[in-house]
Amino acid sequence: MKTHRRNQLLLVLVLIVGAGSTLALVLQALNENINLFYSPAQVMAGEAPINKRIRAGGMVLMDSVQRPDNSLRVKFLIGDLKSAQFPVVFEGILPDLFREGQGVVAEGRLDQAGVFVADEVLAKHDENYMPPEVAQVMASDKVSNLP
Amino acid sequence: MMKGPGFLLPLAGFMLLVAILAVGFRLEDPHLLPSQMLDRPLPAFSLPRLSDSSKVWSEKDVYGKVRLLNVWATWCPSCVHEHPELMRISQEEDISVLGINYNDDNAKALAWLKYYGDPFDLNISDHDGQLAIDLGVYGAPETFLVDARGIIRYRHVGVLDQQVWTDVLAPIVAELNQLDREG
Amino acid sequence: MIIELGHFAIILALAMSCCLAVLPTLGVYLQNPVLLRSGGSLAAGMFVFTLVSFICLTLGFVNDDFSIAYVARNSNTALPVYYKISAVWGAHEGSFLLWCLVMSSWTLAVSQFSQQLNDDMRARVLAVLGSLSIGFFLFLIFTSNPFERTLPFFPSEGADLNPLLQDFGLIVHPPLLYVGYVGLSVPFAFAIASLTSGQLDAAWARWSRPWTNVAWAFLTVGITLGSWWAYYELGWGGWWFWDAVENASFMPWLLATALVHSLAATEKRGVFRSWTVLLAISAFSFSLLGAFLVRSGVLTSVHAFAVDPERGVFILYYLVIVIGSSLLLYGLRVGKMRVTVGFGWKSRESFILANNLILTVAVVTVLLGTIYPLMYEWFMSGQKISVGPPYFNIVFVPLMLPLIALMALSSLSRWRKTASTVLLRDQPLRLLISLGMTIFCCLLASTWNLWFLFVSLLCFWLIVNLLADARYRIGRHWFAGLLKQTPSYYGMWMAHIGIALSALGIVTTLTLSEEIDVLMSPGDQQQMSGYEITFQGVTRVMGPNYSADRGAIEISRQGELVEMLYPEKRLYAPSQNVMTEADISVSLWRDVYVALGESIGNQAWSVRVHIKPLVRWIWLGGVLIALGGFTTVLDRRYRNRKVIRARQSKPDPDLHLSAG
Numbered sequence: 001m002k003t004h005r006r007n008q009l010l011l012v013l014v015l016i017v018g019a020g021s022t023l024a025l026v027l028q029a030l031n032e033n034i035n036l037f038y039s040p041a042q043v044m045a046g047e048a049p050i051n052k053r054i055r056a057g058g059m060v061l062m063d064s065v066q067r068p069d070n071s072l073r074v075k076f077l078i079g080d081l082k083s084a085q086f087p088v089v090f091e092g093i094l095p096d097l098f099r100e101g102q103g104v105v106a107e108g109r110l111d112q113a114g115v116f117v118a119d120e121v122l123a124k125h126d127e128n129y130m131p132p133e134v135a136q137v138m139a140s141d142k143v144s145n146l147p
Numbered sequence: 148m149m150k151g152p153g154f155l156l157p158l159a160g161f162m163l164l165v166a167i168l169a170v171g172f173r174l175e176d177p178h179l180l181p182s183q184m185l186d187r188p189l190p191a192f193s194l195p196r197l198s199d200s201s202k203v204w205s206e207k208d209v210y211g212k213v214r215l216l217n218v219w220a221t222w223c224p225s226c227v228h229e230h231p232e233l234m235r236i237s238q239e240e241d242i243s244v245l246g247i248n249y250n251d252d253n254a255k256a257l258a259w260l261k262y263y264g265d266p267f268d269l270n271i272s273d274h275d276g277q278l279a280i281d282l283g284v285y286g287a288p289e290t291f292l293v294d295a296r297g298i299i300r301y302r303h304v305g306v307l308d309q310q311v312w313t314d315v316l317a318p319i320v321a322e323l324n325q326l327d328r329e330g
Numbered sequence: 331m332i333i334e335l336g337h338f339a340i341i342l343a344l345a346m347s348c349c350l351a352v353l354p355t356l357g358v359y360l361q362n363p364v365l366l367r368s369g370g371s372l373a374a375g376m377f378v379f380t381l382v383s384f385i386c387l388t389l390g391f392v393n394d395d396f397s398i399a400y401v402a403r404n405s406n407t408a409l410p411v412y413y414k415i416s417a418v419w420g421a422h423e424g425s426f427l428l429w430c431l432v433m434s435s436w437t438l439a440v441s442q443f444s445q446q447l448n449d450d451m452r453a454r455v456l457a458v459l460g461s462l463s464i465g466f467f468l469f470l471i472f473t474s475n476p477f478e479r480t481l482p483f484f485p486s487e488g489a490d491l492n493p494l495l496q497d498f499g500l501i502v503h504p505p506l507l508y509v510g511y512v513g514l515s516v517p518f519a520f521a522i523a524s525l526t527s528g529q530l531d532a533a534w535a536r537w538s539r540p541w542t543n544v545a546w547a548f549l550t551v552g553i554t555l556g557s558w559w560a561y562y563e564l565g566w567g568g569w570w571f572w573d574a575v576e577n578a579s580f581m582p583w584l585l586a587t588a589l590v591h592s593l594a595a596t597e598k599r600g601v602f603r604s605w606t607v608l609l610a611i612s613a614f615s616f617s618l619l620g621a622f623l624v625r626s627g628v629l630t631s632v633h634a635f636a637v638d639p640e641r642g643v644f645i646l647y648y649l650v651i652v653i654g655s656s657l658l659l660y661g662l663r664v665g666k667m668r669v670t671v672g673f674g675w676k677s678r679e680s681f682i683l684a685n686n687l688i689l690t691v692a693v694v695t696v697l698l699g700t701i702y703p704l705m706y707e708w709f710m711s712g713q714k715i716s717v718g719p720p721y722f723n724i725v726f727v728p729l730m731l732p733l734i735a736l737m738a739l740s741s742l743s744r745w746r747k748t749a750s751t752v753l754l755r756d757q758p759l760r761l762l763i764s765l766g767m768t769i770f771c772c773l774l775a776s777t778w779n780l781w782f783l784f785v786s787l788l789c790f791w792l793i794v795n796l797l798a799d800a801r802y803r804i805g806r807h808w809f810a811g812l813l814k815q816t817p818s819y820y821g822m823w824m825a826h827i828g829i830a831l832s833a834l835g836i837v838t839t840l841t842l843s844e845e846i847d848v849l850m851s852p853g854d855q856q857q858m859s860g861y862e863i864t865f866q867g868v869t870r871v872m873g874p875n876y877s878a879d880r881g882a883i884e885i886s887r888q889g890e891l892v893e894m895l896y897p898e899k900r901l902y903a904p905s906q907n908v909m910t911e912a913d914i915s916v917s918l919w920r921d922v923y924v925a926l927g928e929s930i931g932n933q934a935w936s937v938r939v940h941i942k943p944l945v946r947w948i949w950l951g952g953v954l955i956a957l958g959g960f961t962t963v964l965d966r967r968y969r970n971r972k973v974i975r976a977r978q979s980k981p982d983p984d985l986h987l988s989a990g
Contacts, residue, residue, distance in 0.1 A: 030717065034702070072848070096910055154661040
């Protein structure tokens with residue numbers, strides 16, 4: 001019986017230490033790896049932090065996509081349905097559903113000059129409407145737009 | 148080790164999870180957002196017709212009939228999905244369907260209508276999305292039901308299908324037509 | 331007419347499921363033998379009617395019947411016929427009909443292959459499966475009916491199937507995944523039946539084991555295929571995104587993996603009984619939760635179905651009723667059951683306990699990462715966040731490494747207790763051999779990446795131990811020795827080798843891949859990992875329902891042609907959707923993956939080129955794991971009814987033993 005007791009005690013100890021350290025690790029990891037979402041209005045108002053990994057999204061404004069020749073660098077504007085907008089630069093291949101007038105979410109960092117340097121651009125992968133974050137951007141603009 | 152009530156802990160954990168999901172679900176659902184435009188008159192606008200940009204339409208031209216205003220665009224694949232239902236409504240139901248072509252290219256839009264068929268009595272070209280902004284549209288497709296005096300009576304966000312028509316729109320249309328005849 | 335027949339058939343199937351839930355249960359309480367045995371024929375009826383309605387919908391697709399709203403939305407006359415058939419499960423409604431078909435197939439299978447159960451138990455299990463089916467059929471008929479007509483006006487042409495889904499991977503991935511998902515309802519039903527009858531002995535574990543293993547194996551195949559499909563079809567070259575929907579399938583898999591192991595311990599030794607029951611309930615609960623996440627649109631995902639709040643609400647109620655009531659039943663019943671079976675800490679039981687512990691923690695971390703955006707939004711008044719893949723990598727990898735290490739030792743362990751000598755004998759030598767292999771690989775790949783080094787070392791150690799163990803068991807006469815081993819052993823062995831291969835593939839791909847996005851004009855050449863990639867330009871080609879820009883890219887090594895690749899950028903005519911179709915030079919040792927980006931003008935294109943060593947091993951390992959799961963079912967214990975009957979009548983001898 002003694003070994004049995006000792007084993008149980010050992011087990012409980014291992015459990016507590018294991019669970020505790022896992023929990024600490026997990027929470028730490030969570031807090032370091034969440035990407036906050038900002039709307040164009042928030043980016044314009046300077047609410048989005050500089051040089052921190054964030055996500056921002058809205059509509060790709062019509063006729064705003066520019067591609068200087070001989071590189072994969074793309075510049076475009078993301079805006080809401082009012083006047084808020086911010087410039088985005090991205091180097092790489094855009095997703096298939098990336099289009100002007102379409103809702104997108106960009107992931108990356110905002111630089112000192114207020115340009116969003118994206119390392120990833122996401123467009124919703126099927127026909128469903130638009131990313132919920134973007135839908136909410138549009139919806140809240142609508143509310144504030146009304147008298 | 149766990150005794151009696153301890154075995155109910157999984158149930159408690161599950162209930163917490165359900166609470167999170169339920170709340171998250173309510174937050175996330177764009178369909179349940181209230182429409183600020185309900186029971187207000189159409190915003191003022193002055194926009195060219197899609198087929199003939201020399202002719203300009205304003206909100207006054209919309210008055211006089213119960214109408215569906217459908218916000219659509221060629222860049223919106225869901226508009227293709229709802230298209231058969233619009234075709235059906237325009238041919239079978241006693242209602243006029245107007246299109247608001249939103250943030251789009253005129254030539255593309257006309258080609259689109261030619262390819263899929265044209266359910267609209269008339270299309271307004273809202274190239275810069277100005278009218279859409281005033282209407283509070285946050286994407287396409289969206290559909291507004293407007294009475295004969297130009298008051299917005301209902302707004303549907305997303306694809307309009309037959310179920311939405313029969314369950315929601317048709318009763319309101321019937322009621323509006325009734326009011327129209329009486330008043 | 332046909333489609334009305336299908337609609338009618340599914341309503342009859344609902345009626346059958348109601349009978350299946352009620353009649354056998356009545357039989358149990360009234361001790362009426364006719365009612366008690368009614369489950370078999372009712373299950374058959376439910377299956378036949380569901381199959382009929384499924385065939386009717388399929389005919390609707392094949393015959394281009396666009397008066398059916400679902401067909402009009404998801405098919406097109408230009409679609410090749412095999413995609414017309416797979417389009418049946420290409421969107422929400424039809425895929426749920428497939429789900430129902432799979433559910434009724436499992437129910438039928440249980441009624442057919444559980445003759446060894448006594449009538450009482452069999453009736454209870456079938457009644458649970460019937461009750462679950464009621465909810466599924468109601469959901470199908472009232473919120474997601476694929477048989478709705480758009481009469482009398484209907485389109486002459488359909489809107490087309492989402493181009494992403496026009497692919498072989500999508501023909502096979504959902505059915506297999508659903509077989510796995512839904513298959514977890516069988517151990518769930520056994521667990522609930524045991525709880526209601528109060529017979530929570532080792533017998534229920536023995537009955538559940540083959541079913542669990544098969545469902546788990548199917549789930550493994552489904553997830554593996556999904557990952558493979560995402561890799562070649564989404565055009566990003568990624569094979570796992572820690573996306574909400576992927577997590578939704580991964581969590582039940584992790585739990586089912588834990589269940590497969592703990593059922594073994596419960597069957598053989600009678601330990602962890604209440605825990606195993608809880609696992610059986612949880613595994614199925616998580617597969618339902620997955621359905622909710624995928625079909626309600628509550629989370630942002632690349633794979634999610636169209637958002638419909640009504641459906642989400644229905645599934646949420648269903649979750650609360652099914653999972654809530656079973657956890658309540660668990661809480662009330664299982665507390666009364668006390669078993670004391672001891673085991674030493676070096677025993678196989680301990681290893682399984684550790685495995686379960688780690689897998690459960692892994693599930694909790696994945697779940698937390700998946701629903702954290704919802705919690706955050708709730709507490710932070712609407713602030714939206716996403717949890718990035720780094721979170722999952724940081725928490726998940728440290729959990730998996732000890733799991734591999736445990737696996738290496740566990741194959742040597744014995745039930746009850748294992749002598750230290752057995753566990754640790756030869757380990758220095760084996761570690762040395764593994765280290766040698768690791769260093770050899772490092773030299774071969776000319777890298778000293780620490781992750782690569784460490785994970786390879788663990789994997790080789792696992793493989794060496796498995797080989798040594800097999801060698802020891804087989805003994806001197808290898809042929810006779812091979813025959814002597816049970817299918818259970820073969821299955822375990824294969825699955826564990828599969829894990830090692832997958833892990834090797836994952837770590838190699840992650841650490842040694844070379845990936846670039848580059849602008850290329852015709853004639854441009856790019857040097858990568860010893861390969862020369864030459865862009866030869868783009869031509870226009872036509873497919874059955876799309877037109878495409880097809881790039882020609884030459885892959886060569888030291889001037890010698892390896893393969894010509896033809897990636898495409900397709901424009902699907904009916905829906906005007908653009909799709910990237912990557913092309914891959916496949917080999918066991920490395921993939922060369924190329925995809926076209928967009929035209930930049932002057933015939934120049936942006937091109938994505940990835941060289942991914944050992945990426946195939948990830949899926950190869952997955953297939954081996956699944957094969958292992960299937961193999962265990964061949965074990966004679968599950969087939970030979972007499973043996974089982976005999977064992978069932980004897981009290982479990984293990985119960986009276988208490989070590990220490």
